Amino acid sequence: MTIEAQDEQQAAAKDRLVAAPISQDVGFLLAKLHAGGSVLNNRALAEFDLKERSYSVLILANSGLEPTQRELADFLSLDPSQIVALVDELEKRKLVARAPGKQDRRAKTVTATSKGSQLLDQAAIAARLAESEVLAALDDGEAAQLKALLRKALWG
Amino acid sequence: MTIEAQDEQQAAAKDRLVAAPISQDVGFLLAKLHAGGSVLNNRALAEFDLKERSYSVLILANSGLEPTQRELADFLSLDPSQIVALVDELEKRKLVARAPGKQDRRAKTVTATSKGSQLLDQAAIAARLAESEVLAALDDGEAAQLKALLRKALWG
């Protein structure tokens, strides 16, 4: 068999299981697209020594919303102890700073430093590129529609 | 502060971070909706001693497509060794059976037993209910549109 014929057969076989009814299952579709996207995202962010997780924290720290760690945990669907580790690392790299909450001194707000903000500017470019790869099969209108539907499903 | 006022404030605070630009990021939206959905799915499937993973394998085993373990690994974005563990457990419970591949005796195809098929019928009902919870904020047309866009992003 030629190399080309092999590749064709593999490409054909790769998606053979799409016919199974699980391809109608939203949970599965979300998981699969997310899995593929994570690989691309993490690859794109590796250049900045960031992963999806730390990138997310950095964005939120840079948002001006001064999130507390608890809010980060809730919003990112992570355990509070994972936020500790994430913020520890970003803080060690001087990308974010912890500050005591203004009304509640138990809480600590997480804010991006200017160094963190600058790094984020660069990383966001790479992340946007990765995103466009994930959604390569969709045109701009469809991509926007997908985002709108996901947001509506999450927050009504 | 009254309990009601507390709840209101928490509910308001819960989504405060939606304003951050990460809420425009497809990767994040996918991760968050998937995270929420997984909890519901696994809760719904626990009744049948299944998790999302084993449920997925069972569906594919029941599809009539006679997937090999390698195909399952590729399709579910899992390491082949994880498929071994998953199939081991389902086979021990007599829900699926391994059979040597017809053309390739290295491969093993995974097929649902009638017991597995029956269990799947029940589990699918619970899973559909969980899915409708995940997509509660969308009407039927929007849900269908979301699925169509996810499928297109994955397979063009």
Added chain:
DNA sequence: TACGTATAGTTGAAAATGTCAACGATTGAT
């Protein structure tokens, strides 16, 4: 004011998952 309960962040341990390299059996091209 003092008390009791609840919450924020932190730590560390245990369980579950993910990643990877090796191996025997089998395949298929040369």
Added chain:
DNA sequence: ATCAATCGTTGACATTTTCAACTATACGTA
């Protein structure tokens, strides 16, 4: 006949998840 590649499997190792404490702080109530 040989040789490289692939399939399932095993086991080691790393990462992630989950959970139960603990301290400090908050806040309603007595």
